[in-house]
Amino acid sequence: MTAAFDDWMKTVQAGSENDLSGFLPAATATPTKLHEAMRYALLGGGKRVRPLLAYAAGALFDADAAIVARAAAAVEMIHAYSLVHDDMPCMDDDALRRGKPTVHIAYDEATALLVGDALQSQAFVVLAEADINIIPPARLAAMFKVLAHASGSAGMCGGQAIDLDSVGLSLSLAQLEQMHQLKTGALLRAAVVLGALAGKDLNAAEMAALDKYSRAIGLAFQVVDDVLDATADSATLGKTAGKDAADNKPTYVSILGLEPSRALAETLRLEAHAALAPFGDKALRLRELADLIVQRKA
Template sequence: MNGAFQDWMKSIQAGMETDMSAYMPAAGVVPAKLHEAMRYALLGGGKRVRPLLVHAAGALTGADAGVLSRAAAAVEMIHAYSLVHDDMPCMDDDDLRRGKPTVHVAYDEATALLVGDALQAQAFDVLSGADTAAVPPARLVAMLRLLAQAAGSGGMCGGQAIDLDSVGLALTQQQLERMHQLKTGALLRASVVLGALAGKDLSGEELHALHDYSRAIGLAFQVVDDVLDATADSATLGKTAGKDAADNKPTYVSILGLEPSIALAEQLRQEAHAALAPFGDNALRLRELADLIVQRKA
């Protein structure tokens, strides 16, 4: 990564931390335990890839900074809620997330359940508060609907359901890809499109290009996750390494092998770059984020 990209990324990440803290109830507000646990789940950790995608796509369309802030925070709240629930004993049952105890371990299972529920509601509250002088009301409704669809049974939750039902099964690569298009890819795709929708109208060709880009990075993100789960340690990942194999879950590595999975991630990175051709140099940050997703070590 070059210095300019790193500076941009750190600036967005720091700004998101400040903004998300402001969008959340203070820890001392009743019910204090729930609000403290919500902030524990959301703040002070994570790569913030989804907010970075929102801001990078918004730069293509000259989107208002305030609208982008709210869209990015909303996406990250949905993502954080999904992690809280995913880590619970009834799901993947993990004790470590972002290098610290998971919410049900740090608090309790009932609190973790409510934290996820409340963060999901908070996401829509935050996004709906966008300035309608900066984004037309009809566009804002479309953004809210897009986020809801990406999070629901036709998106992230649906992919998680397929994942839970697939433990111990021998999936084909096509079936695995479908699962991850929903579980991981839907929210990544929503991040890109939300950022773009926050600004000027896009042509059909441009929207198609963004969908192609999003599909490629969504799959690449999961392929790299599977590679890292098989090769990195828990301290590096900030979560329990090797858990997919231990739980007998189908992954790209278990289906394709390690080296073919690494090669697939690189192929998807190139496809992401190619998809952005209609935007020329204006899509530099999106290209750099595709590189980050594929070349990351945690």
């Protein structure tokens, strides 16, 4: 990781934290318990990969920073809501997230359910309040569609449903890929496309290139997650290590093995780089994020 990239990343992460805080209701606003729990779930943790991707994609087309900020916050709110629900006893039943107790542990299950619902709604409020003097309404509507599609049964929720139905089953590599393209990849793609749409309407060639990049990093993210789940400890990960194996869930490591999984992640990193060739030097941050996704240790 270069010093320049590290500085850029820290700047975006800090700015995103401030934006997210500002886009949420105050903890003192009624209902206070819900608003406090929403802030607990969203703020003060996480790598902010999706905001980083949105800002990097926005740089391709000189997107307005205020529009990118809303796109980045919206997709991160959807991601946070998915984690809150994913951790609940009826789903993955986890007690640790980002190094602290999960929402249903810190509060209660009913509050966790409502936190997820409210964060999902707030994501669309944040996008809806974008300045239409800066972004044309038709393009803003397209952004709504991208985010909604990535969040629903054809995206993250669909992938989670397949995941829950796959516990204890033997999946083929193609089935595992389909699951993770929905569960993890859909929101990563949304972050990239939303950042780009903040700058311009995309033509077919631009969308195809961004789709190839998003597909590669989406799969790579999950492959690396599976490797880390099998090799790192809970303190490093900030969540319960080894949980996939304990829950008898199919993973890239369980199907391919550890070293082939690492090799696959590297192949996907190179595919992500190749997909960005049409954008030249303006895609530097997206290339560096592909490297970060594959080479991360947590």
